[in-house]
Amino acid sequence: MLSRTADCLFWLGRYTERAANVARGLSVTLRLASLSSELGAELDAWRSLLVASGCAPGFDAKHAETTQENVVDFLVRDPDNLSGIIPCFSAARHNARTVRTALTVDMWGALNDSWNQIRTAEFQGERLPGFLEWVRERVLLFNGAAQDTMLRGEPWLFVQLGTALERADNTARLLDVKHGLLGRASQDTVEYGQWQAILQSVSALRAYHWVYRDRLEAAKIAELLILRPELPRSLVACFGRVVEVLERIAAGQGGRRGECHRLAGELHARLAYGRIDDILEGGLHAFLTDMIGRTARLGSEIEAFYIRA
Amino acid sequence: MVRAFDEMRQGPEGPVRGAYAEVAAWLARTPLEELEAKRAEAELLFRRIGITFAVYGEGGDPERLIPFDIIPRVLGRTEWERLSTGLAQRVRALNAFLADCYGPQEILKAGRIPARLVTGNDLFRQEMLDFTPPGGVYTHIAGIDLVRTGPDEFYVLEDNARTPSGVSYMLENREAMLRLFPKLVARHRLLPVNRYPEDLLATLKAAAPERAGPDPTVVVLTPGSFNSAYYEHCFLADEMGVEVVEGADLFVENEVVFMRTTAGPRRVDVIYRRIDDDFLDPLAFRPDSLLGVPGLMAAYRAGNVALCNAPGCGIADDKAVYPYVPEMIRFYLGEEPKLANVPTYLCEREEDRAYVLDHLHELVVKLAQGSGGYGMMIGPHATAAERAEFAARIRARPGDYIAQPTLALSTVPTLCASGIAPRHVDLRPFVLSTKDEVRIVPGGLTRVALREGSLVVNSSQGGGTKDTWVLENDPSPSTQPC
Structure with a gap:
């Protein structure tokens, strides 16, 4: 193409x-x-x-x-x-x-x-x-x-790639809006309402209850949106999709791969094998800022390899 | 002006010509409201497919629909075959002329065409001298505009040897007729037009440099989505299953042309270019062109890529060269022309100019290098002031103008606001040439002047189109009105 x-x-x-x-x-x-x-x-x-x-x-x-x-x-x-x-x-x-x-x-x-x-x-x-x-x-x-x-060829894969990458970026940014809220435990009713709002914004309030069958907790909300592959808008799900799509493009081109493939794989592995306690310990804001930066770099690498080569 | 020849019947009570028997019967039995409903349906169809033609410089929405008239234009088999033979002959001569002018220039040496019209022409490309394109073909795709004035009187109005457009309408018009009027179509045996994309691809592949092998990579080069014919560029590329590229998608390295793809650079063998010579290569032609590909001409001259049509074809379709085409046919083919030219006065000839200035009220005056119906004057329809203005222009720059008698172009019944009425038409068949053969899809694009009495059929001037039917068998000569 x-x-x-x-x-x-x-x-x-x-x-x-x-x-x-x-x-x-x-x-x-x-x-x-x-x-x-x-x-x-x-x-x-x-x-x-x-x-x-x-x-x-x-x-x-x-x-x-x-x-x-x-x-x-x-x-x-x-x-x-x-x-x-x-x-x-x-x-x-x-x-x-x-x-x-x-x-x-x-x-x-x-x-x-x-x-x-x-x-x-x-x-x-x-x-x-x-x-x-x-x-x-x-x-x-x-x-x-x-x-x-849409026919499942390269055109389809590139639309998917754009969607998945943008979605990852968005989930990280939405979490970052209220990272302070999720960094600590709280029983405040106002904060509880705010947690609900964050989950609703990624269509995940019901999903939370299905996955955890429990009251809302800051750490679990963060875990759901970052590390749970079942939630289609979680970071790990988005990067999983990016890796899958990049691999399918590579397969269609006889295995031709570049830095974007390595970077996507690395990002995904970090999330797939990460633990929420470690992330929260290091600071949610710092983690999200880092993710947003890496997502942007992955976007540039994809363009450098497939588009502006 | 004499009364125009109507292709269906002479006068409301006159006999219907054979080819139109079924169409006339259909028109007679179908209520006007039903035809109007069908027309609305056709418009919706075209808008949904997105067939638009961009008209700039007039304000309003530039993405316009070319009006499609639902009443077809019908030609008999014999009529068409005569035209087809004449067209093939003419295009063969045009190709021979181009090869000669960029080679030995024998026709100029023999004094059969004034050299200044050719080598002194702005459209003459020095870059094409001493170079033979693959297969020796220059104009692979030509559009020849024909007009008719009587049952057997056809004339070539002009040649388009550079980048003729309109073929997508020919194809879409037939599709529309098949969808809207399957029964009416079924009552005829029509020669199909839908093999055009295949023929075009075969023509382009045949133009490839030899080293490209049996399956050369073909692309369509477009100036981009702001070009008036962008829809057609995409349509043809899609139908042929090849990429439509812009200049920036191509680059040249070591005199080889590549396109940028997601899988890395891919070598290109044949470029069906729909951009003008001037913009092809900023290194060879206009240095300010952003549409072209730097180094393209060098790659072309090195024999690494084919350009269709070849640069420099403008000398063959220039309106000042047009009067000499019959001479070319005699010179190169040793045959008499099968299709006549319209008598043409070259304003730069003193004798012709005097005649033109005396007869402006009955002549059509055109720019020698104009196209699209711009910069022309139709004497009988012009005001005294317009005629005076053109007279001044002709005196100032006689070499820029030609004049022809105002022909009574034939008419075909057309669905107008006031009902069914005769409207003037022309015909643009598309002629495909390889080194071995000439292929013409039966029919072509019929353009119709929708305004009453108007002789200007160009889409940029408010013209419309019709489906053109060529019958597989000849009809009986005529039938009585139904």
Whole structure:
């Protein structure tokens, strides 16, 4: 496959996933902000979302004040923020159009319809929860169309690669939003509500109860989202998928491998054989920061090997 | 202007020509509302497939649909075979002419064509001198525009020897007709058009350098998604099962062309290029071109890659060279032309210019190197001010203009806002050439001028298209109206 096509498909996977993840991040923050007990604490929630999503510098360059409305506008609409929901849809559609023949009609339809609707959608105030839900549904529709209709060749694998890598990055960032909360045990009801919100944001609250059949505990939440392979959005599951996809691409090319294969394998092994106590002992924030950095490096290595070689 | 020849029938009560017997009967028994519903369905179909043609510089949505008319244009077997033989003859002569002009230049030495029209032409490529492309073919894919003025009167209006477009519409139009009117199609025995992609791939493979072996790597080179014919580039690549690439996807190393793939560099043997000569290679032609591939011409001249069509074909389809094509046929093939040219006045000839300036009200004036219906004037439809403007332009730059009589282009019934009415058409068959043979898919692209009385069929000027049917057998000569 042409490197340019791979590039478009890889980023198509990343942009669609990112749009949904920003929506997830906004949803959990909305919930956390409404749960705050202290006056002014809800603004901290919006602030930590900006920091965790890596958007704080861009935001501060444009806004003097951190308010819900400003943050939402920046993360949803602002064309200067390339990680915003609407800019992500726009970039995804552009990529899809460039490699139109590599996509199925259903994938294109899901994306094109979303793009046509999102341009005029309202998302502030009361509309926000409904809008965020809609964004998640549209991305689920796109992923479902890909899953159901796409030929299992290299094009499919590159979309999957983009999705899995972006998802890993997002889970690490979401955890990082409230790493302080998960680093200690607590019986505070407010904190309990906050834990629930974090799990809900990765569609994992029910999953927690199925896996642990117990009350929420900080260490177990961290373990579920980082180390449990059963949860499709856990770090270990995402990297497992990255390794699997990279191996399938290599198999299709007569075993040709590069640094990205080694790095992905190393990352996955670390998670597959890691223990949550060790991670928490070393500090959750430090661990997550390291994971986010390695995920970014893996992305660059994949591009260096397959796309910009 | 004389009344145009209608390909279905002369006048509302006149006899229906044989080839149209079934179509006329269908039109007579189908209520207008039903036809209109079918037209809406066709539009939906084309929009869903995403067949668009980009029109720039006019504001509005640049991604436009070319209007498709659901009433087919029908040709009989004998009619088509006459055209087909004439087309093959003409394209053979054009290829011989190109080989000659970039080689011994015998036709120029013999004084049969003025040398300045060829070697002094902007489209003449010095880079092609003393070099023979693989197989000696220059224009592998040619589109020859034909018009008709009577039952047996066909003329070549112009040749397109560089990068003719429109063939995807020919194929999609047939698909649309098969989906919308299976019964009507079934009442005819039509010669199929859907082998075009296969023929094209075979033509491109045959153009490959010898060392490429039996299965050369073919790509379609596009200027990118902003080009008006981008849809067609992707469509053809997809149908042939080859990659559609942009300049940046290719690179040249040691005079060998590679494309960048996920599995590493892959050698390319044949490039069906849909970008103009000027933009092919910034090292050889326009240095500011970002669309092309640096070093491509060197690789081509080294015999490591084939370009289809060859650079420099512009001298064969230039409108100032066009009047000499019949001469080429006599010179290279020793035959009389089977397809006539439209009489053409070259404004740079003093005698012709005087005639043109005196008869602007009845002539069509065109830019010698223009295309797409831009920069032309149709005398009988022009205002006095427009004619005065063109007269001034012709006096200022006579070499840039040619003129032809305004032909009464034939008409075919067309579904218009006001019902079914005759509209003028032309025909662009696509001619594929290898060193051994010439292949033409029966029919071609019929373009129709949708505005009443308009003679301009170009899609960039609001023209539409029709499916073109060639019957497997000749029809009986004519039937009575139904």
